[in-house]
Amino acid sequence: MSNSHLPEHIIRPEILALSAYHVPPAAGMIKLDAMENPYSLSPELRDEIAQLTANAPINRYPDASAAALKEKLRQTLAISDDIDILLGNGSDEIIQIIAMAVAKPGAVIIGVEPSFVMFRMIATFANIQYVGIPLTQDFSLNLDVMLAAIVKHKPAVIFLAYPNNPTGNLFDRAEILSIIQATSGIVIIDEAYQAFADASFINELDQFPNLLLMRTLSKSGLAGLRLGFLLGRSEWLIQLEKMRLPYNIGIMTQIIAEKVLHHTSVLSKQADAIKSERTKMSTFLATIDNIKVYPSKANFILFRIHAAAQIFQALKQHKILIKNLDGTHPLLENCLRVTIGTPDENSQFCSTLQTILSKTV
Numbered sequence: 001m002s003n004s005h006l007p008e009h010i011i012r013p014e015i016l017a018l019s020a021y022h023v024p025p026a027a028g029m030i031k032l033d034a035m036e037n038p039y040s041l042s043p044e045l046r047d048e049i050a051q052l053t054a055n056a057p058i059n060r061y062p063d064a065s066a067a068a069l070k071e072k073l074r075q076t077l078a079i080s081d082d083i084d085i086l087l088g089n090g091s092d093e094i095i096q097i098i099a100m101a102v103a104k105p106g107a108v109i110i111g112v113e114p115s116f117v118m119f120r121m122i123a124t125f126a127n128i129q130y131v132g133i134p135l136t137q138d139f140s141l142n143l144d145v146m147l148a149a150i151v152k153h154k155p156a157v158i159f160l161a162y163p164n165n166p167t168g169n170l171f172d173r174a175e176i177l178s179i180i181q182a183t184s185g186i187v188i189i190d191e192a193y194q195a196f197a198d199a200s201f202i203n204e205l206d207q208f209p210n211l212l213l214m215r216t217l218s219k220s221g222l223a224g225l226r227l228g229f230l231l232g233r234s235e236w237l238i239q240l241e242k243m244r245l246p247y248n249i250g251i252m253t254q255i256i257a258e259k260v261l262h263h264t265s266v267l268s269k270q271a272d273a274i275k276s277e278r279t280k281m282s283t284f285l286a287t288i289d290n291i292k293v294y295p296s297k298a299n300f301i302l303f304r305i306h307a308a309a310q311i312f313q314a315l316k317q318h319k320i321l322i323k324n325l326d327g328t329h330p331l332l333e334n335c336l337r338v339t340i341g342t343p344d345e346n347s348q349f350c351s352t353l354q355t356i357l358s359k360t361v
Ligand SMILES: *Cc1c(COP(=O)(O)O)cnc(C)c1O
Pocket: 035, 089, 090, 091, 092, 093, 116, 161, 164, 165, 190, 192, 215, 216, 217, 218, 223, 226, 227, 228
């Protein structure tokens, strides 16, 4: 290879500087690291899905507009006619579409920190400046700093995850509303964890012309399908729709998601089970000395513990995989995040943690 063919000469420097999103191997582990729903669908529903997929015309391109699936989503969520839907191959793809659409020279995206890391990463992919405003010590919005940053940077987009990942909390509604009103850009409320939150901005969509709402089926049970969606006024979605790749939602995703949406009570019962396990886990963790548990409205719990990195490694040796956040942000020093699993997985996590702690003290 001659010197002129080096990637360093061709690839953008900000891409060379990135490290790839790391997904740790999890074979044989109790997997409590990625906010997946631990439950599967009923055998009857899986049989129906098997039939549907066996008969799917996979030699043909899928319906480019995924009209049937969109209609089913509209019914299921009771979305009013003046609100449009954009489908993404996961909500990650929707974040990417938004970032690419607004990436004028000098444009800025604002988010909070710590939050979902893909906001910053995708801004970098799209060559757009990302400004992360630190949360307060208790992971609330730093409203004054946010409002000042809005004046200073005139952001094209503000991303707010509601509940936030990895902290698990809901930001104050009134503060979010004042951010929506203060900015001349768009605000994306990312409701990836809505199934566990008992809170949403869906009823505010009609009220604010610059508000868009993003959701995903990943955390509520269909992570393998990759389906996210954006809700908002057509004046925005008509523009974003132009950037959606024609067949981004495959036929399997279209037919399976539509089928499962006929049985949303299955998913909501699973979400209820996860929420009640969340209460149990939080209560248990709070009983342990030297653990600080943060309140969660999502399907995971953030907690702070002495020597978090060693605890994480010890859990891993016991075949329990959670997420180590120590070192990812100053506010997350010694923080670990555990996804709520099945009752059996959760009690194995709890008892293993207790064993590890009794040995290390
Ligand atoms: C997991 C997550 C997503 C990504 O969801 P996909 O639809 O699987 O791409 C988006 N936002 C937040 C806050 C998340 O935690």
